Amino acid sequence: MPARVPVGIVGAGPAGLLLAQLLARRGIASVVLERSSREHVESRVRAGVLEQPTVDTLTAAGVGQRLAREGIVHHGIELRFGEAAFRVDFASLVPGRNITVYGQREVVRDLIAARLADPAAPTGHLRFEVSDVELSGLESDQLVLGFTQHGQREQLACDWVVGCDGYHGVSRGWFPRAEVRQFEHVFPFAWLGVLAAVAPSSQELIYSRHERGFALHSMRSPELSRFYLQVPPGEDADQWSDERIWSELCTRLETVPGWRLRTGPILEKGVAAMRCFVHEPMRHRRLCLAGDAAHIVPATGAKGLNLAVADVRLLSAALAGWFETGSETGIEAYSAACLRRVWRVQDFSCWMTRLLHVSPAADAFERRAQLAALDAVSQSRASATVLAENYVGLDASGALA
Ligand code: APR
Ligand code: PHB
Numbered sequence: 001m002p003a004r005v006p007v008g009i010v011g012a013g014p015a016g017l018l019l020a021q022l023l024a025r026r027g028i029a030s031v032v033l034e035r036s037s038r039e040h041v042e043s044r045v046r047a048g049v050l051e052q053p054t055v056d057t058l059t060a061a062g063v064g065q066r067l068a069r070e071g072i073v074h075h076g077i078e079l080r081f082g083e084a085a086f087r088v089d090f091a092s093l094v095p096g097r098n099i100t101v102y103g104q105r106e107v108v109r110d111l112i113a114a115r116l117a118d119p120a121a122p123t124g125h126l127r128f129e130v131s132d133v134e135l136s137g138l139e140s141d142q143l144v145l146g147f148t149q150h151g152q153r154e155q156l157a158c159d160w161v162v163g164c165d166g167y168h169g170v171s172r173g174w175f176p177r178a179e180v181r182q183f184e185h186v187f188p189f190a191w192l193g194v195l196a197a198v199a200p201s202s203q204e205l206i207y208s209r210h211e212r213g214f215a216l217h218s219m220r221s222p223e224l225s226r227f228y229l230q231v232p233p234g235e236d237a238d239q240w241s242d243e244r245i246w247s248e249l250c251t252r253l254e255t256v257p258g259w260r261l262r263t264g265p266i267l268e269k270g271v272a273a274m275r276c277f278v279h280e281p282m283r284h285r286r287l288c289l290a291g292d293a294a295h296i297v298p299a300t301g302a303k304g305l306n307l308a309v310a311d312v313r314l315l316s317a318a319l320a321g322w323f324e325t326g327s328e329t330g331i332e333a334y335s336a337a338c339l340r341r342v343w344r345v346q347d348f349s350c351w352m353t354r355l356l357h358v359s360p361a362a363d364a365f366e367r368r369a370q371l372a373a374l375d376a377v378s379q380s381r382a383s384a385t386v387l388a389e390n391y392v393g394l395d396a397s398g399a400l401a
Contacts, residue, residue: 002155005031005122006323008145009162010133010171012041012126014104015291015308016164017111020126021061022316024115028323029122031156032115033130033147035165041128042112045195045268046104048220049205049302051393054309055100063110070221071102077391079356079378080208081371085256086378087204093381093388101205103220104305135161135174141286159286160319164312166292167277175284187274187353188360189213190235191299194227194245198264201225201253207300208253209356209374211367214300215252217261225262228299230357235271242266274298274353276346282311282335290315295342300356301349306393311338341394348390 007023009016012034020030034041050058050071058064075098076089090098115126127149134146145156163171172180200219208215213230220226227249231240246263253261277296282289291308314337318330355373362370377383 002144002157004157005029005125006158007031007160007162007319008143008156008158009033009164010145011035011163011165011169011291011293012108012112012128013164013166013291013308014107014111014305015293015312016162017108017115018058018061018309019162019164019290019312019316021063021111021114022057022312023319024118024121025061026316026320026324027120028320029120030125031122031158032126033133033145034126034128035130035133036128038112038128042105042109044105044108045193045226045270047299047302047305048101048103048218048226049306050100050102050107051306052097052099053313053393053395054306057309057313058107058110061114063107063114066106066110067100067102070106071100072219072221074099074101074204076204078202078204078206079374080206080210080253080255081374083255083257084374084378086374086384088377088384088388088391090388090392093385094392097392099392101219107305133165133170135171135287138174138285138287143286159323161287162315163287163289163293164291164308167275167296169293171287171289171293172279174287175279179281179284181280183276183278183280185276185350186233187298187357188233189230189357190233190274191272192229192231192235192237192240192245193268193270193272194229194249194266195220195268196225196227196264196266197223198225198262199223201260201262206253207356208255209358209370210252210255211358212248212252214357215249217249217253224267225264231271232360233273237269237271240269245269272299274300274357276350278339278342278346280335280339282338283331288315288331288334290338294338295346297342297346297349298353299349300353301345301391303345303349307342307345310341314338344394345390352387 007030290311
């Protein structure tokens with residue numbers, strides 16, 4: 001007889017870990033199966049901008065203490081283009097709403113610590129270095145997850161299974177092909193992400209559209225800065241010496257008279273594609289998807305983590321309804337509610353990407369029109385408000401603002 005658990009979760013990224021945590025707060029046990037080691041999961045550097053509803057959800061989940069201490073609240077962002085600089089001021093455009101800069105790596109560390117400290121969780125509820133995860137019984141609602149850990153094949157019977165295994169995971173493949181539609185778009189450029197041991201050169205994030213390509217100045221702490229450079233797709237990060245990185249960042253960011261970029265040791269660098277992806281639907285019978293397993297948005301709007309949190313916020317409430325009262329209402333609405341938000345965020349992230357990147361195929365006309373679009377954001381309160389409203393995040397309820 002396989003062991004039993006109410007919810008089996010594949011993947012211990014932010015989506016899987018937060019889902020396990022939110023379910024635990026409602027008294028629902030789960031087991032999380034993760035392919036990588038704990039060290040690997042806790043060391044991945046990802047984006048670091050949290051919308052207010054994300055902060056609220058993490059706080060309500062009991063993992064908000066360090067975030068409240070170390071997270072940096074930002075009330076605006078800066079856009080640079082040509083020789084112009086424009087501050088998108090959240091306080092005046094979207095009063096009372098802001099963002100918090102706190103690395104996703106820290107979110108994951110806080111969640112793992114909280115899960116491992118949960119006295120009510122069943123033994124072996126968070127398993128790292130698990131391989132060959134398979135699902136059977138989907139069409140009969142008799143779900144069984146098979147997996148291997150420490151050379152031992154095991155089985156886990158579940159009422160529900162949730163695929164939180166990211167873009168490269170296996171769980172999407174468990175949906176019947178005939179029921180699925182997938183949408184994909186890849187931009188003709190990538191991002192070189194850089195973590196540097198140097199104090200930020202600005203209090204707020206700077207998004208720069210430069211003729212040589214986009215650059216972003218972000219941060220992690222008073223001692224750590226995070227940068228991104230637009231590079232060709234498939235670029236090899238090793239082609240980028242520290243010297244070359246700083247020279248290119250200076251060229252693309254030092255466009256405002258008198259403003260200088262601080263430089264320092266580079267701790268880490270890596271290249272990520274600029275990709276859009278949506279898998280519809282996000283539920284089939286008792287199998288659900290959440291986070292990157294179901295959707296990828298281009299990183300320009302920093303929305304990936306926020307979307308994952310919005311998914312699991314809805315899903316934890318829907319599953320609680322099912323376990324507590326047998327209600328199917330939440331779970332029936334789950335996929336459509338998530339997808340509506342996903343497509344809105346997809347649209348915004350693509351818009352912001354096109355606004356700020358220089359596409360290699362863009363001709364002189366398109367480049368001038370792009371500058372006019374940036375000019376409009378800086379001159380029209382209505383245009384700036386659209387940016388600000390989307391940047392700080394759509395409302396937290398299932399229905400969008
Ligand atoms: N079996 C078990 N675990 C798997 C498998 C598998 N076959 N395939 C992938 N995983 C694990 C990965 O090792 C990873 O730890 O699933 C996890 C997925 O985590 P993320 O990729 O972080 O995805 P998600 O939790 O949806 O996070 C969404 O965080 O990771 C960022 O860019 C992402 O910002 C987005 C947000
Ligand atoms: C980050 O800090 O990693 C970051 C910030 C803003 C973005 C994307 C990434 O738009």
